[in-house]
Amino acid sequence: MNDAVFGVEVNPxxxxxxxxxxxxxxxxxxxxxxxxxxxxxxxxxxxKQKGTGRARSGSRRSPLWRGGGVVFGPxxxxxxxxxxxxxxxxxxxMALSARLNEAxxxxxxxxxxxxxxxxxxxxxxxxxxxxxxxxxxxxxxxxLLRSARNVVGYKVxxxxxxxxxxxxxxxHLVLLQPCVGELEKRLLS
Numbered sequence: 001m002n003d004a005v006f007g008v009e010v011n012p013x014x015x016x017x018x019x020x021x022x023x024x025x026x027x028x029x030x031x032x033x034x035x036x037x038x039x040x041x042x043x044x045x046x047x048k049q050k051g052t053g054r055a056r057s058g059s060r061r062s063p064l065w066r067g068g069g070v071v072f073g074p075x076x077x078x079x080x081x082x083x084x085x086x087x088x089x090x091x092x093x094m095a096l097s098a099r100l101n102e103a104x105x106x107x108x109x110x111x112x113x114x115x116x117x118x119x120x121x122x123x124x125x126x127x128x129x130x131x132x133x134x135x136x137x138x139x140x141x142x143x144l145l146r147s148a149r150n151v152v153g154y155k156v157x158x159x160x161x162x163x164x165x166x167x168x169x170x171x172h173l174v175l176l177q178p179c180v181g182e183l184e185k186r187l188l189s
Contacts, residue, residue, distance in 0.1 A: 010101070018165075019165050022164065034070060036068060095164045099173040104171060107174075111144055117147055139158060
């Protein structure tokens with residue numbers, strides 16, 4: 001394993017920034033309220049301006065009235081922002097290095113299951129004494145993905161989907177041997 005990828009000094013501030021960016025980009029931001037222009041109701045003046053003894057009023061859709069619009073309510077928006085590519089790459093290197101420093105990084109030659117069986121996946125994990133792990137595969141390993149998807153505490157990702165939040169969210173990181181080369185190539189280019 002290359003020290004330029006797996007031997008980087010860990011800076012919690014950079015990891016925090018990258019995770020915040022990822023979580024902000026995941027937000028849907030689709031909360032929406034209707035303003036006085038969007039609420040159903042007449043445009044007619046409810047009563048004349050003067051002479052009734054009541055307060056003047058211009059619309060039934062006024063925010064002061066029941067059934068009226070909301071003044072400064074939320075509208076759909078994008079919470080996402082971007083960090084520089086070098087910082088995102090550095091964050092991924094730091095997360096990988098942190099798992100290696102904690103001795104929670106496991107590299108397997110291969111992880112093939114005979115058939116799609118949750119029970120066989122759990123048996124393998126119990127044999128390895130891993131109770132919570134992110135498993136990174138090189139390419140699509142559909143049998144492994146479908147065997148593990150219903151088990152709490154495990155997630156299977158392809159190498160291209162590896163991210164800082166998932167690495168830090170799981171106790172162990174299990175890499176298949178071909179993934180190591182792909183990661184080094186991706187992060188050192």
